[in-house]
Amino acid sequence: MAFASVPARAGSQRDPAILRRRMAGFGLLSPALLLMVLMLALPVMALILMSFWTQDGFELDRTFTLENYRQLVATTDEPTIWFGIPFPFAYPVPAILMLKSLAMSLVATVAVIAVAYPMAYFMAFRITRHKALWIILITIPFWTSYLLRVFSWKIVLGFNGAINSGLKSLGLIEEPLEFLLYNPTAVVITLAHAWVAFAILPIYVSLEKIDRTLLEAASDLGDSRLKRFFRITLPLSAPGTIAASLLVFIPTVGDYVTPALVGGPGGTMIGSLVQDLFLKQNNAPLGAAVSIVMMLIIATLVSLFLWAIGYRKLRSRRA
Amino acid sequence: MKRIKFIDRMSQGKVSRRDMMKAAGAFGVGTMVLPRVANAAEVLTCLEWGGYDAPEYFQAYVDKYGAQPNFSIFAGEEDALAKVLAGFAADVMHPCNYSVARFVNAGVASEIDTARLSHWNDIFPALQSAEGVIWEGKTVMAPADFGNSGLAYRPDLIGEEFLANPSWGIFYDEKYTGRVAMTDNEMAIIIGAMVGGMPYEEAYKLEGDALVAAAKEWGTKAVNVSRFLWTDSSEVQQAMASGEIIACYAWNDLIANLRAEGIPVEFAKTKEGSFTWFCGLTLLNTGKADEQAAYDFIDAWLSPETGKTLIEGSGYGHANVKSFEIADPEAIANMGITDPVAMMKDTLVFRTPTDAVQEGFNKVWSDTKALKG
Incomplete structure (x- = not known):
């Protein structure tokens, strides 16, 4: 997308100086490019290849087949009902978990944006001194391991955890609340907390860039503060907000550590299934097929989302 | 001052490689720069149940090698098997009577030469010949703990x-x-x-x-x-x-x-x-460490001292008859099991699917x- 905004310079390709500069550009890119090829492109290729094989007991059958994908879409006459939604699949688990993961990530993303936006707004408009310090303060949770943070949520939400013992000592409850841990809500809370700092920074940057004179002009022309926010601040910060929500939504759909630790069976997500297929059911080819379908679904959804909100228009307006 | 002089000499190329290494070693850099000693033995890697990675369960091994083996903890045997099949190079695995066949059938377990285990003759005879210890006529698991x-x-x-x-x-x-x-x-x-x-x-x-x-x-x-x-x-x-x-x-x-x-x-x-289950140690053929280290580890697990720790600490039985002679009688009475044969009569012994x-x-x-x- 970054290339799209660079105006094309037709006819200049052959110019040796430009060519040299371009090569230097690729030279600068190459460490990252090499790393991407080695650590991302090749494994994804391997995954795609593997999804066309099958597992036969302990042996990997390397003949090319679409069997894994067929398994994922094969239908049956007896649909599995899950929360009132019928899934007409013979193997309904992937479809159900996919839908559930998307819903859980969506809720987590909305929660993250709801928390991150006011915080970013505060940093951009209310903080005038020591901005760097505030940004560092926001990153402090990242100085500890992600696992440690998930475990702390386990302690906070647990049966004898912080919330339960707090409420108990205040005399508000007799018995500890059991709905806090081991369910989708616990996963959503944990995910939202874990990703909030990732969302603050892009939103902050787009808010920070807003030309303050536009706000003054709006006020001068009689806009109330609220109206000014909805007409100027919100639209101009949309690119950062959208980037932040994608940054949160895409990785959380496939998360499996969080559900494994705080989710219980009810909090299982699609990533848990992939992990289970690879590391428990010893069916790597089916696991590969599930993860590829998951990737495609997420990519499609994100593209649809960007198309629906007219992301291109949004970008060109800012430029 | 000394430091600056050293850096000066270093930049002028006047420091010998040996001095350089000595100085680097003083700051703990040595291990990273030095090439690995070619004949250094690979450390033993064990797939273990959580809690069994404590050194008191294989003290004899630690005494001999001066260090613990590497552990990878699993929650169930099927996880461990999938990990090995995915390429994890482990030397020893701790399966149980009902699950060891999976490792044999997957072709990752080796036969155990019981003559190389000094404690083998003290194992309850019923366990020595039990299904799971013997699979398809071969000894594939050295029984250690039961419960x-x-x-x-x-x-x-x-x-x-x-x-x-x-x-x-x-x-x-x-x-x-x-x-x-x-x-x-x-x-x-x-x-x-x-x-x-x-x-x-x-x-x-x-x-x-x-x-x-x-x-x-x-x-x-x-x-x-x-x-x-x-x-x-x-x-x-x-x-x-x-x-x-x-x-x-x-x-x-x-x-x-x-x-x-x-x-x-x-x-x-x-x-x-x-x-009732009984578990033990199985040799895997996927490991890189010296086989003797694997045998020493298994033998350490079969020792009566380990049995004593197991009985007194966890309330599990141990396959070595002598464990019950040296363990605290009160702990044995608490546990309620002294003889695996008697216990197996009263309970359902897990079967191999x-x-x-x-x-x-x-x-x-x-x-x-x-x-x-």
């Missing part, structure tokens, strides 16, 4: 109804929703089928439609009723200790550990029965958990 899987409960919290008629049925009874914890294992389906009246001998080899039906009926109930499905024994012990749950599927260590804390806990004498049955269970159990609403 029970049973229903552990808090007598102070569980209530009269259960005490009057103890049954595994509470794991499938909505009245106990959120108060019990099953293990995260297909045993949830097998025990359910037993609650439904099927004998263990049939339940452990459920297959095909019968398996799917049992999973739908019993597996789903177990998943819905359980507060959580436990994979790690310390997790379930904490939950039992705090009263978060009042009953669980448990091993002897839970009873021993909670009693040591002064928390009342009992194994129930359920009408369906309880189970075929590969097809095990794979069926793996899949159906995963699906059952995933479909929880």
